[in-house]
Amino acid sequence: MDEIKKQDVKAFAYLDAINKEKWTASHDGGWRCGILTTNISECINGVLKGARRLPVSALVEITLERTVHYFHMRAMKGKKMLQNNQLWTDFACKMFISWQQKAVEHTVTKYSHAQQSASVVTRCQGRHGMNTHVVKIANRECSCGK
Template sequence: MAREIVYGTWESSVQKLPKYMGALKKYNPGTIVEWEHKAFQPSTGAHVIGYVFWAFAPCIEGFQFCRNVISVDGTHLYTKYRHKMLIAAAMDGNQQDLCWRAGSEYQIRKFNRTMEEIKSQNVAAFEFLDKINKEKWTASYDGGWRTGILTTNMSECINGVLKGARRLPLTAIVEITLARTVNYFVTRERRSHAMVANGQLWMDFAYKMFNQWHQKSIDHTVTKYNHRQQSASVVTKRQSGFGLNTHVVKITNRECSCGFSTIVSGRLLGCPGISVGP
């Protein structure tokens, strides 16, 4: 009863939704709203809503700065009609068992080594994993398309943020997603201004990874071959019995024979002898 006093009933909320969405598009240019109706009732002249999709303009514009992976997940709405809400989320620049270790290895030789370890412990487990298309679950065979994102944690996080909203009428859900999206952008705008003022041009996560890779690359040996193509060979440092591997690097194409593909530039920016803008 208290919820209906504050947010209205489900029926009144559905009646209010078209007008609210119209205002949302008018006062937030670039926002997209799409409708799909299941039926039309001639007696009342009413359309029965099948689906409604919305994407806020700042989210659309901001996607170009996100990693190129969209996670789509469904969550149940706790109403008498048992509808579902599909959420599409992307990750911005600031972000174990043997099976996980195998899937998260970026280099094929390391993946194969872990798979052999699995085979030595459980042949059935090895055969089960070996039958699965490697492009679907391993970082070493996905061609870099997932940019290192191996879980659906971002979808689960968004589900958690909207957990309380799932019991509310439809228009109230849209209002809450708008309010929390605005808060997201305002908070990060403040942080980005502070970063620029301090001369920090990368996100915190990127700086952390760069510093880690820089420390590892200090003792790498780099031999440049072609300045225009930014190609070179890199010999890695021996650590704990491993290393002294030679890799061919092409910075312009973001390629490395080590298998790290999409993130090779970040690793090699820290190498002595490699000079390329971030």
């Protein structure tokens, strides 16, 4: 803001009057302008890769062709997965398998419905001892810090 003020006092006054949560990435808590906008920008950049500095009509045509191809390829992949009775993507399956392997090392020993908390014993293969952690479900917290 100091840099804007140095460049143009009227522009600074205009922007300063607007709630900063509405137009800055630094004050939005990461919701509106953070990762979501970045992902959309990266997606568009991926579609337009190699199409810089072309006439507008060529950009529109390339964008349409590449978008149609993008959705066609994913639709074909989805049909193939359904024909093979695969309900989850390969990426999701790898995540579920990884989580399942980690979950085997955890055992719930106590659960309090009233306090919405549980005591979980973790045992890591190749390591000595067992650790007990308290999971507070309502707060989404664990005493292990994860």
